[in-house]
Amino acid sequence: MWQTLWRSLILRLVGVSLLLLLVVQLAGFAVVRASIERNARGQIARQLDVDENVWRRLLEQNAERLRQGSALLAADYGFRSAVHSGEEETIQSVLENHGERIGAAVTALLGTDMALRAISAPVPAQALVPTLALLAPQLASSPQGSQVAVVEGVPYQFVMVPMRAPVVIGWVLMGFPLGQPLADEMRQLLSVNVALVVQGTQGPAAVHVSTLPAPLHGPVLAMGADGGELASADGLLLARSSPLPSLNGQVHAVLLRSVDAVVAPYRQLQVLLSIITAGGLLLFALGSGVMAQRVISPLRSLMRATQRLSRGEYDTPMEHTGRRDEIGQLSRSFDRMRLDIGAQQREIKHLAYWDRLTGLPNRERFRDAVVQAMAQSPGEVRPLCVLTLDLDRFKHVNDVMGYAFGDRLLQAVAGRLQALVTLPGDMVARLGGNEFAVLLQGAGAAAAHTVAQQILASFEAPLALEEQTVDLSAGIGIACWPADAEDADTLLSRSEIAMYAAKRKLSGAVRYDASIDSSSAQTLSLLTELRHAVEHNELRLYLQPKVPLHGQSGWAAEALVRWQHPQRGLVPPMEFIPFAEQTGFVRQLTLWMFEEVAHFLALLPATAGALRVSVNLSTRDLLDPELSQRLGDILARHGVAASAFCLEITESAIMDDPQRAEAMLNRLSEQGFKLSIDDFGTGYSSLAYLKRLPVDELKIDKSFVMGMEAGEDDAMIVRSTIDLAHNLGLTVVAEGVETAAILERLRALACDEAQGYHISRPVPAQEFLAWQQRQG
Numbered sequence: 001m002w003q004t005l006w007r008s009l010i011l012r013l014v015g016v017s018l019l020l021l022l023v024v025q026l027a028g029f030a031v032v033r034a035s036i037e038r039n040a041r042g043q044i045a046r047q048l049d050v051d052e053n054v055w056r057r058l059l060e061q062n063a064e065r066l067r068q069g070s071a072l073l074a075a076d077y078g079f080r081s082a083v084h085s086g087e088e089e090t091i092q093s094v095l096e097n098h099g100e101r102i103g104a105a106v107t108a109l110l111g112t113d114m115a116l117r118a119i120s121a122p123v124p125a126q127a128l129v130p131t132l133a134l135l136a137p138q139l140a141s142s143p144q145g146s147q148v149a150v151v152e153g154v155p156y157q158f159v160m161v162p163m164r165a166p167v168v169i170g171w172v173l174m175g176f177p178l179g180q181p182l183a184d185e186m187r188q189l190l191s192v193n194v195a196l197v198v199q200g201t202q203g204p205a206a207v208h209v210s211t212l213p214a215p216l217h218g219p220v221l222a223m224g225a226d227g228g229e230l231a232s233a234d235g236l237l238l239a240r241s242s243p244l245p246s247l248n249g250q251v252h253a254v255l256l257r258s259v260d261a262v263v264a265p266y267r268q269l270q271v272l273l274s275i276i277t278a279g280g281l282l283l284f285a286l287g288s289g290v291m292a293q294r295v296i297s298p299l300r301s302l303m304r305a306t307q308r309l310s311r312g313e314y315d316t317p318m319e320h321t322g323r324r325d326e327i328g329q330l331s332r333s334f335d336r337m338r339l340d341i342g343a344q345q346r347e348i349k350h351l352a353y354w355d356r357l358t359g360l361p362n363r364e365r366f367r368d369a370v371v372q373a374m375a376q377s378p379g380e381v382r383p384l385c386v387l388t389l390d391l392d393r394f395k396h397v398n399d400v401m402g403y404a405f406g407d408r409l410l411q412a413v414a415g416r417l418q419a420l421v422t423l424p425g426d427m428v429a430r431l432g433g434n435e436f437a438v439l440l441q442g443a444g445a446a447a448a449h450t451v452a453q454q455i456l457a458s459f460e461a462p463l464a465l466e467e468q469t470v471d472l473s474a475g476i477g478i479a480c481w482p483a484d485a486e487d488a489d490t491l492l493s494r495s496e497i498a499m500y501a502a503k504r505k506l507s508g509a510v511r512y513d514a515s516i517d518s519s520s521a522q523t524l525s526l527l528t529e530l531r532h533a534v535e536h537n538e539l540r541l542y543l544q545p546k547v548p549l550h551g552q553s554g555w556a557a558e559a560l561v562r563w564q565h566p567q568r569g570l571v572p573p574m575e576f577i578p579f580a581e582q583t584g585f586v587r588q589l590t591l592w593m594f595e596e597v598a599h600f601l602a603l604l605p606a607t608a609g610a611l612r613v614s615v616n617l618s619t620r621d622l623l624d625p626e627l628s629q630r631l632g633d634i635l636a637r638h639g640v641a642a643s644a645f646c647l648e649i650t651e652s653a654i655m656d657d658p659q660r661a662e663a664m665l666n667r668l669s670e671q672g673f674k675l676s677i678d679d680f681g682t683g684y685s686s687l688a689y690l691k692r693l694p695v696d697e698l699k700i701d702k703s704f705v706m707g708m709e710a711g712e713d714d715a716m717i718v719r720s721t722i723d724l725a726h727n728l729g730l731t732v733v734a735e736g737v738e739t740a741a742i743l744e745r746l747r748a749l750a751c752d753e754a755q756g757y758h759i760s761r762p763v764p765a766q767e768f769l770a771w772q773q774r775q776g
Contacts, residue, residue, distance in 0.1 A: 025277045028303050035306035036266040044257045048240040051192045051255045062176050063146035066159045069102035070172045074163040083170055096120040106175030123152055134247050150200050150249035180209045187211045193256040195220045200249040220254055235260030269330055276326045305334055355430040358414035366429035366437055370488040373441050385448035385480040387438040388495040392473045394434035408465050416458050445480050452476045452509035475503030478511040534592055538564050541596040544762040546755040549747045558614040559597050560762050586618045598638040600765050614646040619653040623660055628667040642672030650678045669694035698725040702736020719749050
């Protein structure tokens with residue numbers, strides 16, 4: 001009886017223990033399976049991110065190959081000669097041969113008016129003409145870009161480059177069909193399935209190319225543009241839709257990866273775990289305690305590890321990796337998976353936080369460093385400063401020397417900055433393009449200004465790269481915490497605002513001040529008051545006479561604006577003109593002044609004689625594509641001739657965008673306006689631009705004119721400028737004439753006109769007529 005009872009109790013104990021063990025094992029299996037499923041989906045999502053980037057990179061490489069082929073064709077001397085002479089057969093032959101050689105399906109030559117001159121394409125030219133009419137303006141505005149367009153249901157990738165001799169004489173356009181080879185290349189590179197869905201302007205959507213079996217094309221179309229899941233004979237597929245901006249339709253690249261392919265290795269591990277569990281159940285009757293410790297404990301460890309992995313914790317090593325049994329193999333497999341995933345995450349974080357070109361931290365990493373520096377000492381405020389630096393004329397270096405040279409220049413600049421910023425906790429970062437930033441911890445405004453001056457001084461030494469010497473200069477903005485901002489984002493933004501102010505003023509380094517910030521509370525009220533001043537007739541037109549020095553006929557004056565504020569009285573121009581230029585409101589001021597001058601000229605009595613009035617144009621005015629039309633409307637409204645105006649433009653306004661400025665100046669000159677270069681000698685313009693621009697007059701900056709009495713250097717500059725202008729057929733106006741001696745000196749140097757306080761201060765428009773009468 002006792003023996004039977006003992007045996008029954010053993011069976012019950014073993015049975016209950018086995019049942020409990022089985023329940024634990026099943027729970028472990030469930031957790032592992034769920035964790036693997038989550039990890040697999042997360043891994044596929046990350047892989048699809050990489051796949052999408054690679055897909056776009058392949059398209060960029062195709063576009064770059066087409067662009068290089070187009071540039072090669074555009075640079076071919078024989079082809080340019082054929083285009084210049086209009087040899088249509090030669091042009092057609094070259095287009096066909098060159099397109100076949102580089103694998104371009106569409107090769108076309110467009111004229112400077114974007115009209116089609118010749119084309120080689122697998123489809124009729126009539127089918128391409130509407131598409132080219134849409135493509136050409138877009139590609140001409142961005143020669144370094146590409147555009148996808150659907151032509152008769154087939155997606156093509158187009159690029160276009162200008163043909164210069166040396167001016168633009170035409171455009172070479174090439175197109176490459178997005179076909180099966182591109183999808184096969186993605187399949188070979190990353191083992192990802194690709195389906196290209198095309199929706200034309202007419203007809204239903206269709207799968208153009210695909211690495212999937214034909215029966216899956218219908219479900220791919222049914223998924224739509226949002227992606228999702230797709231069941232196939234090989235298991236579940238996760239899909240990601242990547243739209244391509246296109247013309248004449250919609251193009252989506254659907255990227256698909258198999259969940260089962262990712263989970264399969266882990267399924268094998270689960271099978272192995274099941275075998276180990278079965279062996280444990282058989283041996284548990286002899287030693288349930290030992291087996292529980294050796295089997296259940298490792299499984300729980302693996303379960304915790306998968307949970308850590310699912311939370312993104314990859315630094316904790318796996319336990320039981322030293323065992324030589326199946327549990328050890330499973331642990332080592334999970335540990336290898338942990339190391340692989342951790343390495344991938346570190347690589348992703350490195351790409352996310354570091355600049356690959358210079359090796360410096362990027363904008364996001366720099367912002368995190370600023371945030372951490374602000375939070376390091378909650379009990380005490382430890383100041384810090386941020387310097388933002390932007391290289392001058394870097395776009396010109398890229399245009400002249402090429403982007404590879406520009407990249408090496410950026411690397412050299414990064415090296416110089418790192419050599420200057422060496423204190424622990426300080427950081428140099430590249431924010432993007434030619435913009436850098438420096439974090440100075442524990443530094444005040446004075447120390448930051450010292451570092452900025454050291455940087456500017458280091459740039460005074462020319463940089464030698466590839467037997468080329470480059471002179472460096474930059475604008476530096478300084479913002480300090482907590483004085484200039486309360487948080488990291490505001491601090492970075494205000495440092496950039498100060499940097500832009502430094503570049504405008506050409507002053508090297510500028511610290512942030514609310515007066516230079518168009519978004520600050522102090523300037524918001526000023527903008528509102530300026531609008532009110534224009535709408536309620538608070539602005540006043542003043543004229544400063546310009547007198548001829550050699551008996552020329554006619555009168556001239558420069559138009560100036562004054563603000564008669566109802567509370568503050570007469571506001572000086574320097575208190576609101578720079579702000580208006582920064583915010584863009586200067587365009588409204590320019591139109592107001594032009595309107596007032598035109599109204600004044602229209603009401604002049606015949607006895608006043610001919611009067612020419614100079615009006616200043618800012619950079620924003622000059623780059624306004626509708627400026628000539630607006631001025632023409634004002635002239636027509638008041639019945640005043642354009643020849644009664646002289647438009648004064650500073651050198652810096654022209655050099656901000658020389659091509660657009662030159663085009664606008666040509667239009668204004670054709671309208672009949674006289675054009676003058678204001679403050680000549682203080683900017684960066686070259687004689688080449690001066691010779692090309694349709695200007696009639698040079699205005700010598702007053703700093704040189706007023707300095708004629710103090711030294712011969714300024715007098716020599718004034719004399720040389722007058723001789724240069726006269727040799728180019730231009731008249732010369734000298735401003736800043738403060739004394740009779742300067743006036744007589746200018747007359748002796750053959751200067752044409754003079755302007756300054758010695759002659760007359762700016763006076764209201766009506767008082768100008770009285771001054772004119774007093775002069776006889």
